[in-house]
Amino acid sequence: MAVVEENFKSISPAEFFYKNKEIAGFSNPARALYQTVRELVENSLDATENHGILPTIKVSIRELEVVPEGAYYEVVVEDNGIGIPPKYVPQAFAQLLFSSKYVLRQSRGMFGLGAKMAVLYAQITTGQPAEVIVSPIRSKHVYSFKLKIDIKENKPVVLGFTTTSNILGGHGTIVKLVTIGDWTRSRQRIYEYLKRTAVVAPYAEIVFRDPEGNYLLFERSIEKLPPPAREALPHPHGIDLETMRSILKSISDKPVVEGLVESFQGVGRTTALRILEEARIGVEKRAGELSEPEIETLVRVMKNYRDIKPPRADHLSYLGKEIIVAGLKKIFEPEFATAISRKPSVYEGQAFIVEVGVAYGGKVPVAEKPLILRYANKIPLLYDEGSDVVYKVLDEKKGIDFKVYEVEFPAPLVILTHICSTKIPYRGVGKEAVADVPEIESEIESALREVLRELRSYVLQKRRELEEIEKAVAIAKYIPEVAESLSRMYRVNPQEISVKLLDLLNSRMKSFKIGSLSSIVM
Amino acid sequence: MSVSSYSSKVDVKAREAALKVLYEKFYAVLEKILSGEPPKLVIKKRTLSNTIYEPERKLLLLGESVFERSFLDVREAKKFMQTLLMASIIYEALSNGEYPTIRDLYYRGKHTIRYRKLPSKSVGEENTWDEQAESDSVLRDIEVFTNVLREEMLILSKEKGKVVGNLKIRSGDDVIDLSKMGHGAYSIEPTPDLIDFIEVDAEYVLVIEKDAVFQQLHRAGFWRKYRAVLITSAGQPDRATRRFVRRLNEELKLPTYVISDSDPYGFYIYSVFKTGSITLSYESERLAIPNARFLGVMMTDIFGSSKLNKKPYLTESERKNFIIRAKERDIKRAKELKEYPWFKSERWQVELDEFLERRVKLEIEALAGKGLKFLADKYIPDKISVGDWIE
Ligand SMILES: Nc1ncnc2c1ncn2[C@@H]1O[C@H](COP(=O)(O)OP(=O)(O)OP(=O)(O)O)[C@@H](O)[C@H]1O
Ligand SMILES: [Mg+2]
Numbered sequence: 001m002a003v004v005e006e007n008f009k010s011i012s013p014a015e016f017f018y019k020n021k022e023i024a025g026f027s028n029p030a031r032a033l034y035q036t037v038r039e040l041v042e043n044s045l046d047a048t049e050n051h052g053i054l055p056t057i058k059v060s061i062r063e064l065e066v067v068p069e070g071a072y073y074e075v076v077v078e079d080n081g082i083g084i085p086p087k088y089v090p091q092a093f094a095q096l097l098f099s100s101k102y103v104l105r106q107s108r109g110m111f112g113l114g115a116k117m118a119v120l121y122a123q124i125t126t127g128q129p130a131e132v133i134v135s136p137i138r139s140k141h142v143y144s145f146k147l148k149i150d151i152k153e154n155k156p157v158v159l160g161f162t163t164t165s166n167i168l169g170g171h172g173t174i175v176k177l178v179t180i181g182d183w184t185r186s187r188q189r190i191y192e193y194l195k196r197t198a199v200v201a202p203y204a205e206i207v208f209r210d211p212e213g214n215y216l217l218f219e220r221s222i223e224k225l226p227p228p229a230r231e232a233l234p235h236p237h238g239i240d241l242e243t244m245r246s247i248l249k250s251i252s253d254k255p256v257v258e259g260l261v262e263s264f265q266g267v268g269r270t271t272a273l274r275i276l277e278e279a280r281i282g283v284e285k286r287a288g289e290l291s292e293p294e295i296e297t298l299v300r301v302m303k304n305y306r307d308i309k310p311p312r313a314d315h316l317s318y319l320g321k322e323i324i325v326a327g328l329k330k331i332f333e334p335e336f337a338t339a340i341s342r343k344p345s346v347y348e349g350q351a352f353i354v355e356v357g358v359a360y361g362g363k364v365p366v367a368e369k370p371l372i373l374r375y376a377n378k379i380p381l382l383y384d385e386g387s388d389v390v391y392k393v394l395d396e397k398k399g400i401d402f403k404v405y406e407v408e409f410p411a412p413l414v415i416l417t418h419i420c421s422t423k424i425p426y427r428g429v430g431k432e433a434v435a436d437v438p439e440i441e442s443e444i445e446s447a448l449r450e451v452l453r454e455l456r457s458y459v460l461q462k463r464r465e466l467e468e469i470e471k472a473v474a475i476a477k478y479i480p481e482v483a484e485s486l487s488r489m490y491r492v493n494p495q496e497i498s499v500k501l502l503d504l505l506n507s508r509m510k511s512f513k514i515g516s517l518s519s520i521v522m
Numbered sequence: 523m524s525v526s527s528y529s530s531k532v533d534v535k536a537r538e539a540a541l542k543v544l545y546e547k548f549y550a551v552l553e554k555i556l557s558g559e560p561p562k563l564v565i566k567k568r569t570l571s572n573t574i575y576e577p578e579r580k581l582l583l584l585g586e587s588v589f590e591r592s593f594l595d596v597r598e599a600k601k602f603m604q605t606l607l608m609a610s611i612i613y614e615a616l617s618n619g620e621y622p623t624i625r626d627l628y629y630r631g632k633h634t635i636r637y638r639k640l641p642s643k644s645v646g647e648e649n650t651w652d653e654q655a656e657s658d659s660v661l662r663d664i665e666v667f668t669n670v671l672r673e674e675m676l677i678l679s680k681e682k683g684k685v686v687g688n689l690k691i692r693s694g695d696d697v698i699d700l701s702k703m704g705h706g707a708y709s710i711e712p713t714p715d716l717i718d719f720i721e722v723d724a725e726y727v728l729v730i731e732k733d734a735v736f737q738q739l740h741r742a743g744f745w746r747k748y749r750a751v752l753i754t755s756a757g758q759p760d761r762a763t764r765r766f767v768r769r770l771n772e773e774l775k776l777p778t779y780v781i782s783d784s785d786p787y788g789f790y791i792y793s794v795f796k797t798g799s800i801t802l803s804y805e806s807e808r809l810a811i812p813n814a815r816f817l818g819v820m821m822t823d824i825f826g827s828s829k830l831n832k833k834p835y836l837t838e839s840e841r842k843n844f845i846i847r848a849k850e851r852d853i854k855r856a857k858e859l860k861e862y863p864w865f866k867s868e869r870w871q872v873e874l875d876e877f878l879e880r881r882v883k884l885e886i887e888a889l890a891g892k893g894l895k896f897l898a899d900k901y902i903p904d905k906i907s908v909g910d911w912i913e
Contacts, residue, residue: 466641469640469641470639470640471596472640473637473638473639473640474596474599475593475594475596475599476637477635477637477646477648478593478599478600478602478603478635481603481606481607481635481650482593482602482603482606482607484610485603485606485607485609485610486548486551486552486555486606486610488610488611488613488614489544489545489548489552489609489610489613490545490549490552492552497552497555497556500555500556500558501555501561501593503558504555504558504559504560504594505594508560508594519638520637520638520640521635521636521637521638522636522637522638522645
């Protein structure tokens, strides 16, 4: 048997994702076009609303040339965000795993991959460089870059750089890519994505020009932004060895007590001392001096330390009832909409908040199942719904029985779920499904039941009103007959009797009055 | 010549009396409406539970419990409207000197109400009433509510009772000899109280439920031979037939025998003659014949009874040919009958138990089938002479 010798080598992150595009959602031209739009729009939203700016985002896709796999498309996304300091632009767009979002702060971005994957896909399918034009806040200049990725080295290659003066004084970013895509097969998804984005961002103005030349405008329907997300310190319950090591390294000169107080949330001096005592670590030690076994004990003690406040959630940016309801009303024009935001909860040391909204009736299409809109950190999740935690809550036999809430399918019902957290347990870097973490699952279920209870009261109330209307008609239609009969016997004016009877009937109705008999009896 | 010139003085009086009561009884409804109060009618219930059997008088009477028919109650609104509509039609007919039939009343009141449904605004159509059963039902309510019977309101109903026998009566201006009807018979008129009995030569009254058997006995000359007044109710007896028989019984003191099918429905027909019916219990005092006798056909006539020491009228093989298997609903009806107080007598319980045990029934036609001679010359006269009837 011939022994084939194994060849060992290392590859760069760029080369890895070049070879495994599909894990980031770039599996084929159709999906890639959708994913490109998504990554760029999400970056734009992060660059605006997280910094207190009402987003105005323009998206345009133009078809340049038809090729066998699909066509060349020019994708342009423009925003009024904070921009990027010019010195970071090449890395931000042409070096994988480079990000400003590697901190404990809720944002749409998380992996440091999105923009680069779009650039990479464009580069390998059309050979064209990415064009990035930025104008940071208060910048006197506008900077334009032409960028490519050196895949072997995972390094940006700057092909062109120009500066012009920022005459208008505006700020924001424009990203232009030429990529292979398949509009026909991604059309529906892209529209759906933008629509769903607009549902939870009624404070954003989004304009979309599609390759067929159609314009779609989502107007801003509310001037209120969600509270901005703020950066949080790690919580002791969410710590692991590696994070601990790097934290200790960054504060190596400080006494370990001080270091703990400074680097973790919920840890004051007393708590820090107790933790160290339990871990049998001398108070006088500096952070850099801890031995490996001491670090291990410290992590174990901290993870299990009971007497500590749960992770803070005030730095999370949740949507809130007002925004969810405004979004649902704007997009679906339902007859009833409501939403709730649950109190913060915790999984693996990470704070999270679940929000659920429902829209019912009106122009909501009637369907055999509720229309489910899933969101995580305000990103709409469109693919892989089968493996998402929300479906676990809804689908299981023991799950929600809608009849209990007076909803019988087919029915016009939209359910919106939103999970926000410093760390969303996505099933993949393509961000399409959330793993079924028990804590999250149970929060979703409670939230869902809460809004469905509200829906139920509404439905019942409405049914009562309908019944009353039906009852009123059921009686009113006989009034003229009764009046005529009495007039035959007593020679009274039937008109007078009718009016009296109608008054009597109306005085018995709570929510509804019949204006005149002629509107009922013909 | 105007229509009213036909009416007798008695008629005019009846009209005036009925008009007055109707006017007064329904005036309360008008008053309530004018003073802004919800109008309603309080009527005695015509239900089984409010039908009371008075054992001393052997009568089914209407009890005292009442229900409210309120216009603003969505379940009663239509009936309320129908009741007022019916009252006003009767009122008009009375004032115009007419004699409407219940079918006339039905047609006069029947028309379509077109209305707009809400919130859909689609157009709905509904008739004031669809079936005559509905207008008949409110008519009964009005009789109970006003305590005036339809005959007193000069309403005619289609009567199907017939009579022959040695009897002369006056109806209107004519004297009619009921022994001279040929193969036909005299149809009992809707207002039997306006009949005068002039002459009678009979020993008893025999009521046959079935018209066909009545005709056979008539052609066989049964009534002449046995000096009977022969009557058929042709099924469920109507009011005029019951009133007519009651007058024969009460005023001419003629014993009254009833023959019906041998099944729970037949038994019940007899009990209607005798004690009254559940739907018309408010009329029993005028219509019931408390001493009417059930002559047959009895279960024990078919099978005999060791308990009563009675031999059967049919042989084993005749039985086989004539009896019919009882249906589920017959059984159910028999069980209901067993619980009615007026069937609680020992003698009736024997018959009903026999029926429930054998689960078969027999039609009178079957006895005629054994031979008309048997029915006319043996079965009936024998049973009368030995007193084999149920009181
Ligand atoms: N439109 C923009 N405006 C301002 N900054 C931007 C914009 N687009 C990208 N950036 C910056 O570039 C960085 C890299 O973006 P990229 O999409 O590659 O990763 P990410 O958003 O951090 O994470 P993810 O892979 O989850 O999207 C961002 O962290 C952000 O700092
Ligand atoms: Mg991103």
